[in-house]
Amino acid sequence: MSFKLEIETVRQQKLARYAKALGHPVRVYVLELLSKxxxxxxxxxxxxxxxxxxxxxxxxxxxxxxxxxxxEIEAPRIKYCINKENWAEAQLLFKEFLKM
Amino acid sequence: MSFKLEIETVRQQKLARYAKALGHPVRVYVLELLSKxxxxxxxxxxxxxxxxxxxxxxxxxxxxxxxxxxxEIEAPRIKYCINKENWAEAQLLFKEFLKM
DNA sequence: ATTTTATTTCGTAAAATTACGAACAAATAT
DNA sequence: ATATTTGTTCGTAATTTTACGAAATAAAAT
Known part of the structure; x- marks a missing residue:
């Protein structure tokens, strides 16, 4: 019995999507700022x-x-926050991935 | 005394660089395969x-x-492995980042 | 009513990413 | 010597990313 590694799964695509979003210093900076x-x-x-x-x-x-x-619109400005639900998903995906 | 968040640091650039490399499902797949x-x-x-x-x-x-x-060349093939040193660095950077 | 403020969208341009097949390289097998 | 195997590099094309300034939007202040 051989376990073939899953390829191009939804999980991998989600992880790649989040990673891509983090693939620029400005965006890393923004997320860190929002977390602070x-x-x-x-x-x-x-x-x-x-x-x-x-x-x-x-x-x-x-x-x-x-x-x-x-x-969220808070006219005339816009208040940006972390999307907690998706951030939690991203955290989980990365954690699993990093464990490897 | 206010602590200004560091901007565009080497750390953020490194993290973004690694994240960018993980920003495609095929590359996520390859890294997972190599880890296995x-x-x-x-x-x-x-x-x-x-x-x-x-x-x-x-x-x-x-x-x-x-x-x-x-x-590593192992003619006529090429043996690919994870670069452990840099992978460790990436793990650390992501871990710190995810903790936030 | 008009100006100011905060931010986005539009138009544009340069550079990078993604993908493919064909041509190339380099060691091994015939 | 020549063919085969394993991968890379080259040429090309379509799409996406990154960046800017100017124009637009929409609420608040004057």
Whole structure:
């Protein structure tokens, strides 16, 4: 009996998706910032980083599309927070993966 | 006294670099395979995956460039193994990051 | 009503990623 | 010597990523 390693599973695709979202220093920075202060505004982040606001906005969109963060409108600003449910999933997937 | 979160540090860049390398299902698969059997040949991997050999070769190159794997020539084949030193570093970086 | 504030979306451009098959290299087997 | 085996590199193409500034949006302040 041989155990064939699963290929291209949903699990692997999810892990890769989260990893991809973390594949840029700015996005790593943003997630770490959000973890430190639970939530924050786009402008707070923008002040610290030497990139255009529109560029930051794109990075935030990618984190959102990957499901790692979410934004609530608190006009005229937007409050970004970690998406706890998906973050927990990502943590689990990475933990399992790193154990290997 | 306020503690400003470090921005664009070497640590964040390293983490992002490793994450980026894991940002594709095939590369996640390869790393898991290598962890299961310590080492293996490109052909062994190729057999399992529905992608062209040249494409797999590119993915292997990216994992190698990111430092996560290494290849020893064992002509006419190449034996790929996990780069333990860098893998340990990646594990540590991710672990710290996930703790947040 | 108009201006200000905070942030996104649009338009654009350069660079990187992903994928394939064909051509190439290098050692082994015939 | 030549063919076979194992992988890589090359050439090419489509798509995605990254980045910027300008224009747009939408609520709040004046």
């Amino acid at each position: 202060q639970s939530c924050c505004y786009s402008g707070d982040i923008s002040q610290e980083l030497p990139i255009a606001k529109s560029t930051l906005s794109q990075h935030l969109k990618e984190l959102k599309d990957a499901g790692l963060i979410q934004g | 059997q310590s080492c293996c040949y490109s052909g062994d991997i190729s057999q399992e995956l529905p992608i062209a050999k040249s494409t797999l070769s590119q993915h292997l190159k990216e994992l190698k460039d990111a430092g996560l794997i290494q290849g």
